[in-house]
Amino acid sequence: MRVWMIGCGNMASAMLRRWLDDDVLSAADVDVVNRADRALPGDVRQARTLPDGPAPDVVVLGVKPQQLDEVAAVHRHRVATAPLLVSMLAGADPSRLSAAFPGPVAIQTMPNLPVEIGRGFVAIHAPAAPATARETVDRLMAPLGLVEWFEDPALFAAAGALSGCGPAYLFRFVDALAAGGRAIGLSPEQATAIALATVDGAAAMVAASDRSPRALADAVASPGGMTRAGLNVLDDDNALEALLERTLRAVARRGAEMAAG
Numbered sequence: 556m557r558v559w560m561i562g563c564g565n566m567a568s569a570m571l572r573r574w575l576d577d578d579v580l581s582a583a584d585v586d587v588v589n590r591a592d593r594a595l596p597g598d599v600r601q602a603r604t605l606p607d608g609p610a611p612d613v614v615v616l617g618v619k620p621q622q623l624d625e626v627a628a629v630h631r632h633r634v635a636t637a638p639l640l641v642s643m644l645a646g647a648d649p650s651r652l653s654a655a656f657p658g659p660v661a662i663q664t665m666p667n668l669p670v671e672i673g674r675g676f677v678a679i680h681a682p683a684a685p686a687t688a689r690e691t692v693d694r695l696m697a698p699l700g701l702v703e704w705f706e707d708p709a710l711f712a713a714a715g716a717l718s719g720c721g722p723a724y725l726f727r728f729v730d731a732l733a734a735g736g737r738a739i740g741l742s743p744e745q746a747t748a749i750a751l752a753t754v755d756g757a758a759a760m761v762a763a764s765d766r767s768p769r770a771l772a773d774a775v776a777s778p779g780g781m782t783r784a785g786l787n788v789l790d791d792d793n794a795l796e797a798l799l800e801r802t803l804r805a806v807a808r809r810g811a812e813m814a815a816g
């Protein structure tokens with residue numbers, strides 16, 4: 556499969572790394588256009604312009620949403636003969652993508668960073684995409700982790716809010732757990748290492764368990780014990796749940812603003 560990637564930064568290069576590691580793509584079949592050179596997986600070719608020759612099987616769009624019109628103005632004519640445009644731009648739905656890049660079937664996706672290790676979640680929205688396009692997209696996305704197509708744009712937006720932004724909140728949780736460890740006397744190195752090991756083990760365990768996260772929390776907390784004393788803080792006024800609800804509502808609000816243009 557030949558691919559052009561227009562914008563290959565944090566998110567697109569996480570996908571690219573997995574595609575190369577999984578042999579879905581070979582480096583020789585990928586051309587990247589970036590504003591400036593940056594370290595890329597597999598040392599794939601990168602330039603300021605698209606290569607000469609016929610359009611590839613897939614064009615992947617990985618610039619910031621604010622750059623959609625700018626890159627469309629420069630590249631739309633070359634992209635017009637490609638069969639498929641796969642975008643990861645937050646807020647750019649298939650009709651906006653098709654208006655910017657007429658020609659290819661437009662696929663809106665919301666990946667997340669753990670795709671790099673094949674443990675991501677990719678939400679996809681492209682209600683008008685024909686079966687052949689869906690098959691190609693499925694082949695491309697399969698090694699990235701869990702993949703789900705959403706016909707309903709509202710559900711796509713909600714899933715993308717949780718999965719696309721969620722890694723940032725978990726990274727911050729690890730950071731906050733480590734800060735808590737430092738506050739009770741651990742060195743910064745110990746606190747970070749122990750927080751990481753604890754989150755890593757607990758996440759793997761809850762993912763593999765048939766017990767709910769809530770039931771597992773109760774399994775840690777002995778009545779009248781240490782964990783319960785901590786849970787009482789997190790549960791006071793429903794603090795943790797209320798905080799994350801507010802967080803995701805803010806994400807969803809911003810997503811809607813971005814989608815409105």
Ligand SMILES: NC(=O)C1=CN([C@@H]2O[C@H](COP(=O)(O)OP(=O)(O)OC[C@H]3O[C@@H](n4cnc5c(N)ncnc54)[C@H](O)[C@@H]3O)[C@@H](O)[C@H]2O)C=CC1
Nearest residue numbers: 562563564565566588589590591617618619620643644645
């Ligand atoms: N970072 C994340 O976890 C996620 C990001 N996204 C989406 O991915 C997109 C990219 O985000 P990041 O990778 O975080 O940003 P980034 O800033 O790391 O990457 C953007 C890339 O676009 C290139 N670029 C900028 N202007 C260009 C131009 N005119 N022509 C060609 N290339 C150009 C830059 O050189 C850079 O490599 C955004 O649209 C965002 O909504 C979606 C899901 C998760």
Ligand SMILES: O=C(O)[C@@H]1CCC=N1
Nearest residue numbers: 645665715718719720
């Ligand atoms: O923060 C953003 O807008 C993008 C979309 C999801 C993750 N990063």
